[in-house]
Each structure stands twice: as structure tokens, then as C-alpha cells.
Amino acid sequence: MAGNRETQLIGSGAPSRGAGPDFAVPRVRVQDLIDSVNSLRPGTLGTELAGGTELADLINQLRGLEDLKSAIACAQARITVAFDAAQRSAESDLGVPVAEQGRGVGAQIALARRESPARGSRLLGLAKALVAEMPHTLAALDTGQLNEWRATLLVKETACLAAEDRCAVDEELAADTGVFDGAGDKAIITAARAAAYRRDPRSVTQRASHAATERHVSLRPAPDTMTYLTALLPVAQGVAVHAALSRHADTLRPAGDTRSRGQIMTDALVERTTGTPAGICGVEVQLVMTDRTLFQGDSEPARLPGYGIVPAGWARTMLAGNHQAGHDGDLKLWLRRLFTAPRSGELVGIDSRARFFPAGLRRFIQARDDTCRTPYCDAPIRHFDHIVPRHGGGPTSLSNGAGLCEACNHTKELPGWTARTGTGRARHVIEFRTPTGHHYASTAPPLPGTEPPRTGPPGTDPPIIAALHSRRSRRKLRHYVKALKFARVTELQAA
Numbered sequence: 001m002a003g004n005r006e007t008q009l010i011g012s013g014a015p016s017r018g019a020g021p022d023f024a025v026p027r028v029r030v031q032d033l034i035d036s037v038n039s040l041r042p043g044t045l046g047t048e049l050a051g052g053t054e055l056a057d058l059i060n061q062l063r064g065l066e067d068l069k070s071a072i073a074c075a076q077a078r079i080t081v082a083f084d085a086a087q088r089s090a091e092s093d094l095g096v097p098v099a100e101q102g103r104g105v106g107a108q109i110a111l112a113r114r115e116s117p118a119r120g121s122r123l124l125g126l127a128k129a130l131v132a133e134m135p136h137t138l139a140a141l142d143t144g145q146l147n148e149w150r151a152t153l154l155v156k157e158t159a160c161l162a163a164e165d166r167c168a169v170d171e172e173l174a175a176d177t178g179v180f181d182g183a184g185d186k187a188i189i190t191a192a193r194a195a196a197y198r199r200d201p202r203s204v205t206q207r208a209s210h211a212a213t214e215r216h217v218s219l220r221p222a223p224d225t226m227t228y229l230t231a232l233l234p235v236a237q238g239v240a241v242h243a244a245l246s247r248h249a250d251t252l253r254p255a256g257d258t259r260s261r262g263q264i265m266t267d268a269l270v271e272r273t274t275g276t277p278a279g280i281c282g283v284e285v286q287l288v289m290t291d292r293t294l295f296q297g298d299s300e301p302a303r304l305p306g307y308g309i310v311p312a313g314w315a316r317t318m319l320a321g322n323h324q325a326g327h328d329g330d331l332k333l334w335l336r337r338l339f340t341a342p343r344s345g346e347l348v349g350i351d352s353r354a355r356f357f358p359a360g361l362r363r364f365i366q367a368r369d370d371t372c373r374t375p376y377c378d379a380p381i382r383h384f385d386h387i388v389p390r391h392g393g394g395p396t397s398l399s400n401g402a403g404l405c406e407a408c409n410h411t412k413e414l415p416g417w418t419a420r421t422g423t424g425r426a427r428h429v430i431e432f433r434t435p436t437g438h439h440y441a442s443t444a445p446p447l448p449g450t451e452p453p454r455t456g457p458p459g460t461d462p463p464i465i466a467a468l469h470s471r472r473s474r475r476k477l478r479h480y481v482k483a484l485k486f487a488r489v490t491e492l493q494a495a
Contacts, residue, residue: 067144074142080127104414108434116377129155133166140175157192160207165199221307225314289315290448303448369403373442379405387419
């Protein structure tokens with residue numbers, strides 16, 4: 001399998017600034033690679049396995065495929081650098097200042113590789129380092145002696161070095177020296193750090209001191225309606241925080257507290273950070289759920305912005321103020337109705353009753369888009385953007401509005417990038433066009449209660465139920481809000 005790699009270099013094309021005069025634009029026989037991969041799909045592979053393939057052959061195939069993955073990653077790195085060079089050359093011919101050349105390259109790479117824009121920028125930096133400064137690591141990647149992740153580790157651990165020192169470390173850790181034979185991730189990191197420190201101890205020390213400026217706190221979803229709250233801290237502060245929480249737990253446990261040590265530490269962290277044992281301190285949560293889930297015990301899951309899908313029972317328990325939902329005491333509740341089209345789930349209307357939040361249109365877009373609308377980007381919404389810019393005649397309307405993260409909003413405004421509202425689909429669609437002419441579509445995520453697409457004949461969708469807008473329905477909604485506000489669970493179940 002490893003001998004069938006369809007990778008070829010052709011020495012033609014525009015030179016890359018900083019990559020040297022021998023830089024060559026790579027070309028890969030992509031269709032041949034695609035045909036090779038298609039030959040391994042379950043139908044063909046299943047027939048081969050049924051024929052009695054030897055166990056050793058199966059292991060050889062796994063190793064060959066792993067080598068192929070590494071070779072493809074190497075080819076992608078070369079193509080990435082070639083694209084960056086070509087883009088900069090084209091912009092230079094157009095008179096774009098040097099400082100502004102190459103903007104948006106990472107975003108285009110991300111879309112092509114189905115990655116987030118942040119990941120695309122990191123892949124661009126990795127490719128530049130491998131091609132321009134670390135040829136031995138690139139060769140090891142090409143031959144399968146390193147995979148893409150371990151090549152990334154080597155690039156990361158040598159990022160603080162000057163170009164000549166980085167090349168020296170790359171040569172010292174070349175794959176043919178046997179340094180990485182049987183080595184895992186930690187061994188590779190250790191070897192790279194030691195080699196970097198020998199070359200330039202001052203830069204490595206400065207990097208360690210500079211790391212304190214990168215401290216931050218992040219929040220990521222975890223299974224079963226949990227989250228990971230992560231803090232990147234200097235080692236002294238991190239140890240101090242953990243020691244304080246540990247002492248607190250060690251004090252309560254002997255006194256008869258039935259919670260586990262980890263639970264006590266977690267509860268203490270929440271209380272000391274928010275000032276309340278519940279951890280709820282005046283932050284709007286915006287839990288999105290259907291009326292059937294809220295009032296009729298339906299199993300349709302709800303959606304919690306910033307987290308994702310949560311079970312229906314958990315959502316009802318949280319609104320009822322139950323201790324098992326992770327908080328104590330009553331919550332102040334607002335019921336904001338969202339009206340969606342049947343079957344498609346397209347958001348068509350919204351109530352706006354809270355007086356101290358942003359404008360209703362922004363809430364509408366936030367509820368519809370949930371996260372950044374750039375394909376493959378799951379970053380939180382930071383900007384509410386005109387899809388067609390105001391200076392281009394775009395109106396300030398729901399259909400022309402989109403939620404984007406800050407980076408994607410800036411990228412969209414670069415020369416050659418355009419966006420427009422798509423048509424012909426049930427939910428809101430944005431079509432992006434990159435400077436290379438490639439098109440990518442983004443469809444708004446389905447809201448809770450959206451039915452899956454059906455293959456029945458057209459015209460079978462039921463009409464919008466007028467009762468949702470009736471006076472009787474509004475009275476019922478107000479009644480249920482009062483029941484929730486005072487956490488009268490019995491009354492809620494009886495309804």
C-alpha cells in the first residue's frame with residue numbers, strides 16, 4: 001500500500017517569498033488518490049476479506065494506509081504553502097501592501113479542509129514551518145515515520161527559535177537518526193524541548209515567561225448536560241487554587257459532609273466565583289424548547305445556547321427549580337415565544353418582552369443561528385452582520401442578518417469574498433464565495449421540534465395552526481409562566 005502513493009512534484013510555478021529559489025509548486029494526482037481510496041470502501045474490501053485474507057496482510061494494510069495518510073498530510077502541507085505563495089503573488093501584482101497580503105488564506109484553507117477558521121490558520125502556520133524550515137520533519141511525514149500530529153508537536157516545540165536554530169534542531173532530530181523509533185508523543189516533546197534549549201536557552205526561557213500572558217478561561221460542552229470549565233494559569237497560581245479547594249474539601253469531609261471530595265471542590269469553585277451557591281447570578285440562559293416539551297411532557301430535546309442539545313426532562317427540571325438541575329432556589333423566568341414554520345422549522349416570528357437585553361432582532365438571529373454561521377466554525381456569535389453589506393445596499397432585515405464570530409466577520413470583508421442569502425431551502429441559507437471562486441453554503445441549524453425531512457408528495461405540509469396566535473392560547477401561556485415562576489411543580493403537571 002505504501003508503494004502506491006500518487007504524489008508527484010513538478011518544478012514549475014511562482015516562487016514563494018522566503019522559501020528559497022528552489023521552491024516548486026506541488027501537484028498531486030488527486031483523482032488517482034480518490035480512486036485508490038474508493039477501492040477500499042466496504043463493498044470491495046468486504047469481498048476481499050471474505051476471500052480469506054491472511055492476518056498479516058490485514059496488519060500490512062493498516063500500516064500502509066497509515067503511511068498513506070502521512071504522505072497525504074505532507075502533500076497538503078506543500079499545496080498549502082504553494083497556495084499561500086500564489087495568493088500573495090496575485091495580490092502583489094494588484095498593488096496590495098505587503099502587510100495586507102495573504103489575509104484570508106487561512107480561512108480558505110479551512111473551508112477546503114472542512115475545518116474551523118482558527119484551525120485553518122494553524123494548518124497554514126504548520127505547513128510554512130515544515131516546508132521552509134524543517135525539511136527533515138517534512139520528509140519523515142512523507143515517508144510515514146511521523147504522522148501529522150507528531151509533526152505538529154515538533155513545530156510547536158521549536159516555534160520560539162530563530163530560523164537557523166530551528167533548522168539545526170530539525171537536522172538533529174531527523175528520522176534517520178532513530179530518535180523517534182518507537183517514541184510516543186511525550187518522548188517526542190521531551191526530545192524537541194531538550195534540543196531547542198541546547199540551541200537557544202534564552203529564547204526558551206523567554207517563551208516560558210511569555211506564556212503567562214496567554215492565560216485564559218474556556219468553556220466546552222461535555223456529555224450528559226455537563227461542561228468543562230478550563231483555566232490556563234501560571235503553575236504557581238494553578239497549584240494555589242487547587243490546594244485551596246483541596247483544603248476546603250479536607251475540612252468538610254471529616255465533619256460529615258456526604259459529598260465526594262471532587263463534588264465539594266467543584267461546588268466551592270462555583271460559589272467562590274459567582275458569589276452564590278447556585279452559581280446562577282443574573283445571566284440570561286435562553287433555553288430553547290417546544291411548547292409540547294414544556295407543557296405536555298413531550299420528549300423532544302431542548303437546546304441550550306453555548307452548549308447544544310439537552311434532554312427534555314432535564315430542561316423541565318431546570319425550569320421548575322429542582323436541586324438536581326444544579327441550582328437552588330427559584331429562577332426568574334421570562335417566556336419568549338418563537339414561531340416556526342411547520343416541518344421546515346424556519347423561524348418566522350418572536351416575542352420580545354424583556355426590556356434590558358439587546359434589540360429583538362439580535363435575539364431573533366441569536367436564537368436562529370446559535371453559533372457562527374461560517375461553515376465548520378462553531379465559535380460563539382460575537383457580531384451580528386449584514387450578509388449583503390450596508391454599503392452594498394443590503395437592508396437591516398432578518399433575512400439579511402447573520403451571527404458571526406469576530407474573525408469570520410473580518411474575513412468576509414476581505415477583497416474577493418462575497419456572501420448572499422440562498423434560496424430554495426426550508427431554513428435560512430447563506431452562500432459564501434471565496435476569492436478562488438469556490439462556493440460554500442451554510443444552513444441555519446434546526447430548532448427543537450423541527451421534523452426530519454420527508455419524501456412524501458409536495459403540498460402535504462399542514463397549515464400553520466392559527467390557535468398559536470389566539471387569545472385563548474396567550475392566556476394559557478401566561479398561566480404556565482406564573483406556574484413556573486413560583487415553581488409550583490404540582491400545578492404544572494396537572495396542566
